[in-house]
Amino acid sequence: MPELPEVETIRRDLEKVILNKEITNVELRTARCVQGDRIRLLATLIGGRFTKLDRRGKLLVFRVADVDDVLHVHLKMTGQLICQIAGGLIVGGHPAAKIDALPNAYTHVVFTFDDGTVLYFNDVRTFGYVRLADIAAQQAAEAKYGPEPLSAAFDRQQFEEIFSGRKGKLKALLLNQSLVAGIGNIYADEICFRAKVLPQRRFDTLDKNERMRLFRALKSIISEAVDKRGTTFSNFVDAAGKKGGYMPYLKVYGRHGERCKRCATVVKKSVVAGRGTHFCSLCQK
DNA sequence: GAGAGTGTTGTAAC
DNA sequence: GGTTACAACACTCT
Numbered sequence: 320m321p322e323l324p325e326v327e328t329i330r331r332d333l334e335k336v337i338l339n340k341e342i343t344n345v346e347l348r349t350a351r352c353v354q355g356d357r358i359r360l361l362a363t364l365i366g367g368r369f370t371k372l373d374r375r376g377k378l379l380v381f382r383v384a385d386v387d388d389v390l391h392v393h394l395k396m397t398g399q400l401i402c403q404i405a406g407g408l409i410v411g412g413h414p415a416a417k418i419d420a421l422p423n424a425y426t427h428v429v430f431t432f433d434d435g436t437v438l439y440f441n442d443v444r445t446f447g448y449v450r451l452a453d454i455a456a457q458q459a460a461e462a463k464y465g466p467e468p469l470s471a472a473f474d475r476q477q478f479e480e481i482f483s484g485r486k487g488k489l490k491a492l493l494l495n496q497s498l499v500a501g502i503g504n505i506y507a508d509e510i511c512f513r514a515k516v517l518p519q520r521r522f523d524t525l526d527k528n529e530r531m532r533l534f535r536a537l538k539s540i541i542s543e544a545v546d547k548r549g550t551t552f553s554n555f556v557d558a559a560g561k562k563g564g565y566m567p568y569l570k571v572y573g574r575h576g577e578r579c580k581r582c583a584t585v586v587k588k589s590v591v592a593g594r595g596t597h598f599c600s601l602c603q604k
Numbered sequence: 605g606a607g608a609g610t611g612t613t614g615t616a617a618c
Numbered sequence: 619g620g621t622t623a624c625a626a627c628a629c630t631c632t
Contacts, residue, residue, distance in 0.1 A: 322611070351627090377612080395612050397628085425628095444627045446612065487621055495621095496613080504611055550611085572611095593623060595609075 321394045323468070323501025323541055324565065325549035326377045329400055333438070334372040336404050339384075340432040342367050349427035352442060354450035363388050363451055364430070376464045376500030380457075389457060391450045392440065398447030401439045464500040468541050473499070478534045482522050489525075489533070490518035491592035501541070505550055505572045508597045510536045512571045517603045519591045543568065571597040 321329065345364050347353050353360065363386055371382040379400075381390035392400065401408060403421060421439055422429055428440035428449050440449060452460060465481065466473040481498050492498055493507040502510070511518040513536035516529050525533065544550065547565040570580055575588030575597055584601040 325611085393612085396610070397612095442627095443629065444610090446627065485620085491621070494612090592621090595611095 321377060321398070321549070322503035322506055322544075323374075323377060324506070324544035324547075326374055326379060326394065326501070327545050328548045329394075330372050330374045330379060333400060333402060336402055336436060337369055337430075337432060337438060338372065339368050339370060340434055340436060342369070342430060343433050344429075344431040346429040346431075347427075348422070348429070349445065351445050352427040352440070352448050354448045355456070356451065359388075360390075360449075360451040364390065375461065375467075376496050377503070378460065378464075387454050388451050391448075391452045391456075391460065393447050394442070395444070395446035395448075397444045398440065398442040401441060403437045403439070405435060464496055465498045466500065468499050468501060468537055469545070473538075475531070475534055478537075479530070482530070485522040487522060488518065488592050489516060489520050489522060490594065490596055492522055493518075493537070494592065494594065499537070502537070504594050504596075505569070506540055506544060507594075508572045509570060510540045512536075512597075512599060512603060513540055515603055517598055517600075518596050519589075571599060573597065 342364050343366075345361055347357055347361070350357075363383060367386070368384040369381045369390075370384045373380040373382065377393065379392040379394075381392065383389060392398075394400070401421065421437075423441070425441045425443050426439050427442055427445065430438040430440075432438075440447070450456070466477060482492065485492055487495075489511055490507055493502050493510060494504065496502075508518060510533070514529065514532040516525065516533060544565045547568065550565040550569065571586050574586045577586055578584065579586055579599040579602060582599065582601050584599055586597055586599055588595060588597050590596065
């Protein structure tokens with residue numbers, strides 16, 4: 320589920336409630352979801368504090384006071400981070416799993432803080448993971464990612480440098496985290512729709528205008544989705560009532576069989592680069 | 605009830 | 619090297 324906008328929303332919510340609190344316990348309940356040295360992870364985190372929460376693509380990076388190691392958390396498709404604080408819950412991640420009881424059968428890691436705050440890592444499919452990463456592991460992880468799409472450094476020139484000459488389908492290229500970080504299946508389809516290009520097109524068939532539209536759509540779709548707090552994200556018991564949700568803004572994703580909001584042609588779905596892909600065959604060329 | 609599909613990514617094969 | 623297919627897993631939908 321979580322793509323860049325969803326992970327960024329989780330990051331912003333969590334950093335308000337867990338930073339600089341002493342971690343009094345870490346419970347590792349499912350071996351498959353914990354990568355690397357478990358003993359070192361526990362020894363580093365228990366008694367420590369998270370000082371900063373960063374994000375690289377879809378990866379969350381928890382900085383730890385006074386040590387070089389960081390905690391990486393990847394939610395993959397169905398991971399959740401649920402924070403239980405006095406007075407409510409803050410929920411980030413896959414909405415399907417029920418959260419009536421915590422911890423539950425899908426709770427794999429539990430962090431407890433000295434003020435009673437509890438952070439749960441849940442994942443139905445157990446693709447997600449937590450990992451204590453030393454400097455070498457951080458550099459290795461960093462090396463896998465292309466630029467952040469919302470960074471100033473990712474401009475039209477860098478876009479051309481990265482994509483020019485590519486023969487892959489737009490869908491596959493947009494999903495490739497080593498080219499640009501953080502785009503997943505939903506936003507890849509929405510970006511192609513806004514750019515008015517079919518996701519099955521090869522990049523090297525795009526003309527100058529189409530490449531410009533693709534770059535602008537990439538920037539604007541991700542930016543707007545971040546502003547709307549992502550798409551498939553649920554946030555509970557937020558006293559301020561901020562609900563968020565990019566869902567109503569989706570033009571093609573999940574809308575196959577419905578009419579295009581722009582031209583009323585029926586939105587189609589097919590498999591492109593191995594992924595379910597939605598498009599309007601009239602608006603997109 | 606069987607089979608297909610699901611928001612990710614690492615790996616292997618071409 | 620670039621690109622594509624598939625597996626890892628458990629659940630929901632058809």
